[in-house]
Structure formats: structure tokens, C-alpha cells
Amino acid sequence: MRDFQSMNILNIHKFYYQRRGAERYYFDLTKLLVEKGHRVIPFSMQDDRNYPSVYSKYFVPNLELGTTNKSAPFSNVRAYCNTPLHGSSTLPSALTLHGMTQSLRTLGRILYYPQARRNIGDLLDAEKIDIAHIHNIYHHISPSILGEIHARGIPIVMTVHDFKLICPNYTLYTEGAICERCKGGKYYNATIHKCLKNSTAQSLAGTVELYFHKTFRFYEKYVSRFIAPSQFVKNKLVEFGQNPDQIEVIPHFVDVPTLEVTSHKSQVTSETAKYLLYGGALSPEKGIFQFIRYFHHASIPDLELWVAGDGPEKSEIEGYLQENKIKNIILLGKLEKSVLLETMAASLGVVIPSVVYETFGLAALEAFSQKKIVLSSSLGGLGELVEDGKTGFLFDMNDQQSVIRSLLQLSHEKDRVASMGEYAFQVARDRYNKELHYQRLMELYGGVLKGKKA
Incomplete structure (x- = not known):
């Protein structure tokens, strides 16, 4: 050498x-x-x-x-x-x-x-x-x-x-x-x-x-x-x-300084943000269709779920939304990385409802870099990355009430969520730069x- x-x-x-x-x-x-x-x-x-x-x-x-x-x-x-x-x-x-x-x-x-x-x-x-x-x-x-x-x-x-x-x-x-x-x-x-x-x-x-x-x-x-x-x-x-x-x-x-620029473009506050974002594959192991059903049953006023991505469950999800006349779940399709980050910066938080062991959770780290908390299943590396009550809320995808509790916390404790987002950013900057x-x-x-x- x-x-x-x-x-x-x-x-x-x-x-x-x-x-x-x-x-x-x-x-x-x-x-x-x-x-x-x-x-x-x-x-x-x-x-x-x-x-x-x-x-x-x-x-x-x-x-x-x-x-x-x-x-x-x-x-x-x-x-x-x-x-x-x-x-x-x-x-x-x-x-x-x-x-x-x-x-x-x-x-x-x-x-x-x-x-x-x-x-x-x-x-x-x-x-x-x-x-x-x-x-x-x-x-x-x-x-x-x-x-x-x-x-x-x-x-x-x-x-x-x-x-x-x-x-x-x-x-x-x-x-x-x-x-x-x-x-x-x-x-x-x-x-x-x-x-x-x-x-x-x-x-x-x-x-x-x-x-x-x-x-x-x-x-x-x-x-x-x-x-x-x-x-x-x-x-x-x-x-x-x-x-x-x-x-x-x-x-x-995660390259925190680069992503922070995107975050600063957004004038979104905890009072104006109104949606939770999912960005990933629409496939069974990611748990998104199951989460969509939980979200629908939660019926939380003034909270939307925006879904960015594509995959084998897309048609089934579209059919479910049409059949149940659901208006507060929006399918965005697959977004370019820059657009996804801008959409993330304007959200209340990011959800990762995986039903498999995730090896790490890059999506969670990107959310932290945008000063957003993560609602996540506790499986695999996600349980290490997301600190329950500090950088996000962990739930059990086999327990609908566990998921709904996290959604209610996101919707009803917006000042706390904003403070958690600031801490999540510090974690990304200090531990994962x-x-x-x-x-x-x-x-x-x-x-x-x-x-x-x-």
C-alpha cells in the first residue's frame, strides 16, 4: 500500500x-x-x-x-x-x-x-x-x-x-x-x-x-x-x-449538512404539518398495507398518511382505498430523492412499519436529519436506531392498539413531537455523521x- x-x-x-x-x-x-x-x-x-x-x-x-x-x-x-x-x-x-x-x-x-x-x-x-x-x-x-x-x-x-x-x-x-x-x-x-x-x-x-x-x-x-x-x-x-x-x-x-439545507427550505411547523409520510416499497415485508388498515381504523381527525413508493401491493392498496372511500391516505407514487426529502421536511414524521428484521433503517436516519421523528416497528436494527419517546415511537405491528397509540401521540402531542425532532437531528449529527x-x-x-x- x-x-x-x-x-x-x-x-x-x-x-x-x-x-x-x-x-x-x-x-x-x-x-x-x-x-x-x-x-x-x-x-x-x-x-x-x-x-x-x-x-x-x-x-x-x-x-x-x-x-x-x-x-x-x-x-x-x-x-x-x-x-x-x-x-x-x-x-x-x-x-x-x-x-x-x-x-x-x-x-x-x-x-x-x-x-x-x-x-x-x-x-x-x-x-x-x-x-x-x-x-x-x-x-x-x-x-x-x-x-x-x-x-x-x-x-x-x-x-x-x-x-x-x-x-x-x-x-x-x-x-x-x-x-x-x-x-x-x-x-x-x-x-x-x-x-x-x-x-x-x-x-x-x-x-x-x-x-x-x-x-x-x-x-x-x-x-x-x-x-x-x-x-x-x-x-x-x-x-x-x-x-x-x-x-x-x-x-x-447520513450527510447531515446536505440534508439540513433541504430542511431549512421548509417553513413547516408542528402546527401546520398535517401528514405522516411513508417512503419505500409497497411490498408485504414492509408492512405498509397492514399499516394503512390500522391508520384507517384509527380515524384521527386532521391527520393524513402520504405514501410514496411503488411495488407489488400497489393495486391491492388502491382497491382498498377506493372500496372504503378513504380520502386521508394519499398515494404519491415513486418520488425522486430530492422530492422525497422535501416532502419529508414538510411532514409531521415518518413511519417505517416493517414486519421483517430491518438491518439498519436508513429511512429513519434521513428523517432524523430533517428534524422529523419516526414511528416504527421495533424489529431488527430499527429497535436500536429509534429511541422510544425520544426520537420516535416504537410499536408492535401485531398489535393494532400499539400502532394507534403512536398515531395519537403524533397527532395530539405536537409540541413534544417538535422537541423530539430537534433531538433526533442532534442524534443524526453527532452519532451517524x-x-x-x-x-x-x-x-x-x-x-x-x-x-x-x-
């Missing part, structure tokens, strides 16, 4: 365009590292939606899995490889020999993709890399790249954005409830309970994938440190058998690099 202040950092993630929270952190981290004087070299997957990059020639060919739902990674499989594959098929409907061959090729790529290893090797031949930072590489890239990076003497760290290391469907959630049946290596439960898209074939593929990766210990052997964004994530990984000495807790960050995140990350990088020298 030439200089700890000017490293060449290989930043790897399977998507090179904005989708969800993992991509937001990936690009925010890239920006932060560049600001600090490092060179960041990306490695990802080719896609028409990608941001431009001079390194795109090294990216792996596109693998279109046909859905943005993380719980259904094997549906509508269509692979675009160097050798064209005629037609398309899904794993559960591969009834022809051709379809079966294509599905097996896709499964092979998901398990271990030799071309990804070759591509990363070509990139490493062209660039001197000091450290590799891995994010999500499942399915599209595969852990085949890890051995090649390790063989070059380059240490690897990995940010854990979900529970894919221990759960075939990423979420520890199936059949409408939290699920930890696979604990102890019992991944066959994913097939028994059809945890992926309610499909036996897709679930079997996910089961095989995790057994394969655990058998060869790709991640355990080659990753020097796993970065958990919350203590909850670390604890859960350890419960499932991960080595605690390999896991460091480094929470995500980018400088502190960078310091923690450099300490981790430094320790890993020293271990390499030893």
Missing part, C-alpha cells in the same frame, strides 16, 4: 444504478471515499440502467431475474451471457430440454460463476488494488470472485445489507411471519416452506445455493471482516453460527491491512 490516505479501493456490488437502500449506501460510500482522496474502482454487472463507468468493460454480463422483490430471486429467470440463449424460462416451468438446460446454466452461475472470476482477474491485472470492499454479490456475480481477489493478496471486507448469508430468501421472513427455521444449517426448510416466491423449484435452488456456499465456505474463508450496520445484525449472524471475531459493527451514515463513519471504516481497513502484513 502506498499511502493510507490515498488507497485504491475495489468497491463491488451487483447493481450499478440506484434501486434500494443497499445501492444508496454503496454510492454514498463511493462518494465519501473519493472525497477523502481515495481511488474507488467499481466492479458490478452490466445493465442498461447503470451509471457510466470506465470500468464497465470488466462488469459481468447481465442476469435478469425478472423481479425487484428480494424474496423471489429465481423468478422469471433470463440470462444474458456471452453465448446467446434463445428464449427464456423460469426455474419452476422449465419443462423442455432447452428450458431445463437454460435453468441449469443459470443455477450454475448463481452457485459459482467462472466468468466473474476471469473478469475480476482482468481488472486486477490492470489496476493495483489495496483493499476490496464487497457488498451484495449473490446470484448475479457469485462468490467465485473472492478466491481470485484473495489469491492476489488483497484483503476483503464485506458490508452485510441483508440476511442472505444465513437465509435462502434474504429476509428471515416467510408465510407472513418472522422465520428462523434454517438455524443450525437446516436450509432444507426453505424448500419445505417454499420460501422463495412460494415455489418449490425456486426454493430448492435457493436451498442448494446456500448449502453449496456454506460447504465450500467461500465467505468465511476469504472475507477478513464482515461489517454489520447494527448490533442486531451481528447478534443474529452469530446466532446462526458466524464467527463473532469476524464481525464489526459500523452503522450507516459521515466523518465518524469514515473514521470507523478506516480503522477497520487499517486493522485488516496490518493483519495482511503480519
